Amino acid sequence: MIAEFVGRRSVRHPVRIVHLGLGAFHRAHQAWYTERANADAVEGWGIHAFTGRSAAAAEVLSAQDDLYVLIERGDVDTESIIQSISAATDGADGPAWRAAVADPAVAIVTVTVTERGYRLSTEGTLDLLDADVQADIALLRGGGRPADTAAAVTAPGRLVDGLRARMLAGGPGIAVVSCDNLADNGRATRESVLALASAVDRELADWIERTVSFVSTMVDRITPAATAADRAIALAATGLPDQTPVVTEPFSEWVLSGDFPSGRPAWDAAGARFVDDIAPYERRKLWLLNAAHSLLAYRGLAAGHGTIAGAMLDVDCREAVEALWEEAAEVLPLDAPEMNAAEIEAALAALRSRFANARIEHRLSQIATDGSHKLGPRIIEPMRRRREAGLAVGTAEAGVLAAWATHLADDHFADPSAEALAGELRGLDAVDRAGAVIRFLAPDLADDGSVVAAVAAQIDTQRTTLGARRP
Ligand SMILES: NC(=O)c1ccc[n+]([C@@H]2O[C@H](COP(=O)([O-])OP(=O)(O)OC[C@H]3O[C@@H](n4cnc5c(N)ncnc54)[C@H](O)[C@@H]3O)[C@@H](O)[C@H]2O)c1
Numbered sequence: 010m011i012a013e014f015v016g017r018r019s020v021r022h023p024v025r026i027v028h029l030g031l032g033a034f035h036r037a038h039q040a041w042y043t044e045r046a047n048a049d050a051v052e053g054w055g056i057h058a059f060t061g062r063s064a065a066a067a068e069v070l071s072a073q074d075d076l077y078v079l080i081e082r083g084d085v086d087t088e089s090i091i092q093s094i095s096a097a098t099d100g101a102d103g104p105a106w107r108a109a110v111a112d113p114a115v116a117i118v119t120v121t122v123t124e125r126g127y128r129l130s131t132e133g134t135l136d137l138l139d140a141d142v143q144a145d146i147a148l149l150r151g152g153g154r155p156a157d158t159a160a161a162v163t164a165p166g167r168l169v170d171g172l173r174a175r176m177l178a179g180g181p182g183i184a185v186v187s188c189d190n191l192a193d194n195g196r197a198t199r200e201s202v203l204a205l206a207s208a209v210d211r212e213l214a215d216w217i218e219r220t221v222s223f224v225s226t227m228v229d230r231i232t233p234a235a236t237a238a239d240r241a242i243a244l245a246a247t248g249l250p251d252q253t254p255v256v257t258e259p260f261s262e263w264v265l266s267g268d269f270p271s272g273r274p275a276w277d278a279a280g281a282r283f284v285d286d287i288a289p290y291e292r293r294k295l296w297l298l299n300a301a302h303s304l305l306a307y308r309g310l311a312a313g314h315g316t317i318a319g320a321m322l323d324v325d326c327r328e329a330v331e332a333l334w335e336e337a338a339e340v341l342p343l344d345a346p347e348m349n350a351a352e353i354e355a356a357l358a359a360l361r362s363r364f365a366n367a368r369i370e371h372r373l374s375q376i377a378t379d380g381s382h383k384l385g386p387r388i389i390e391p392m393r394r395r396r397e398a399g400l401a402v403g404t405a406e407a408g409v410l411a412a413w414a415t416h417l418a419d420d421h422f423a424d425p426s427a428e429a430l431a432g433e434l435r436g437l438d439a440v441d442r443a444g445a446v447i448r449f450l451a452p453d454l455a456d457d458g459s460v461v462a463a464v465a466a467q468i469d470t471q472r473t474t475l476g477a478r479r480p
């Protein structure tokens with residue numbers, strides 16, 4: 010262990026939460042809520058965190074006694090050392106994963122594996138044609154003693170694998186809590202897990218239906234990737250040579266809906282809210298914050314900006330964001346106790362200030378990744394709601410799809426699921442590009458001529474505007 014970390018831990022809580030996807034966001038959000046809930050608890054909750062794709066994050070954290078520095082960055086930085094993670098392991102370690110999920114003391118599995126990690130098709134169901142999903146089904150059908158076999162590749166595969174180990178061990182009920190930016194993320198996780206489990210073993214699928222609760226959540230805390238400068242700041246503030254500090258904004262929100270059959274930490278004491286219906290909260294967040302992030306990513310990159318705060322200084326981008334918010338607000342559901350026009354105005358006021366925080370360097374290139382998985386819940390859903398309500402297609406919403414089409418056709422992009430579409434887009438005129446993008450993201454809207462026309466018009470307008478701005 011790195012010498013400076015020796016003796017810095019004051020407590021190691023027993024593991025009662027397993028996490029899949031050991032990234033920055035988990036450590037800024039769920040681990041932070043758990044840390045705060047543990048502060049006043051007689052019995053604390055420890056997290057055993059598993060990586061999603063590579064072993065690196067677990068190796069680095071283990072070498073630091075599973076401690077890290079959280080830098081909350083507002084007008085000034087506030088650093089704290091987080092101790093709620095009790096162990097960190099490579100998610101490809103099948104036996105360790107199964108043992109962790111099967112442990113009867115474990116009551117919760119939290120998940121942050123990115124939108125793409127759920128392996129959903131554009132219809133929002135598990136993509137059974139995905140080669141990795143097929144490989145997981147074959148692996149899990151292979152039988153043998155689960156403790157000995159290799160790890161599943163996909164997140165749904167890993168969940169099914171872990172839950173099967175729990176079933177075989179006669180384990181009690183457990184809550185699976187998705188913390189990714191998907192619409193109705195609990196239902197999406199449940200359906201993916203059940204689809205995969207059913208393809209493996211009917212008895213297992215029945216056990217999951219009876220025993221496992223899938224909790225839906227709205228999660229919010231802007232957490233960009235940390236930099237080398239942040240490592241130096243963590244060292245200066247704490248004396249710890251943290252190789253993996255986390256930088257986040259002071260704001261945070263967590264709304265949860267669902268059952269915890271084997272208990273949970275007092276996350277509510279740390280500010281989380283438990284509600285009956287997640288939809289109003291999740292739509293408010295996806296349609297306002299995340300939608301605006303995607304707008305700024307594609308339009309901001311095209312205009313030469315690097316960060317959210319930088320793009321918000323650009324009048325064209327800022328006006329487009331305000332227009333997008335107006336379009337979304339017209340169809341936001343107002344049927345939760347705290348959800349009314351005043352609450353939406355308050356959320357927008359907070360967003361204007363959060364997006365302007367230039368000390369949070371949220372790279373547009375990070376947000377621009379995997380648009381094919383992000384634009385459905387962020388842009389297509391509110392656009393669909395507007396059409397269902399008989400409203401005109403929002404020009405700002407259409408503008409995000411136009412900017413994405415241009416991004417795919419002209420720029421380097423990071424979105425493996427959109428590679429075929431990008432090839433198709435090159436060389437098409439605006440109307441055909443718009444049609445291809447809509448057919449890809451929302452086949453049900455492809456016959457809506459107004460949608461295609463609005464996106465095509467935005468492709469032309471953005472080309473002209475950007476052309477005029479170039480020196
Ligand atoms: N960063 C934020 O501001 C923020 C805020 C709210 C929600 N989130 C959610 O958390 C997710 C992760 O964000 P982050 O900042 O921790 O990113 P990160 O890059 O720091 O970590 C991503 C984690 O997901 C895993 N992962 C990536 N692709 C995967 C795949 N295909 N299958 C399984 N695991 C995979 C990685 O191994 C890693 O553990 C986001 O995609 C989003 O859904 C992030």
Ligand SMILES: O=P(O)(O)OC[C@@H](O)[C@@H](O)[C@H](O)[C@H](O)CO
Binds near residue numbers: 123228232298383
């Ligand atoms: O994290 P992603 O890749 O799903 O999306 C990028 C951002 O829009 C997102 O991370 C927000 O910062 C976050 O959802 C804020 O709570």
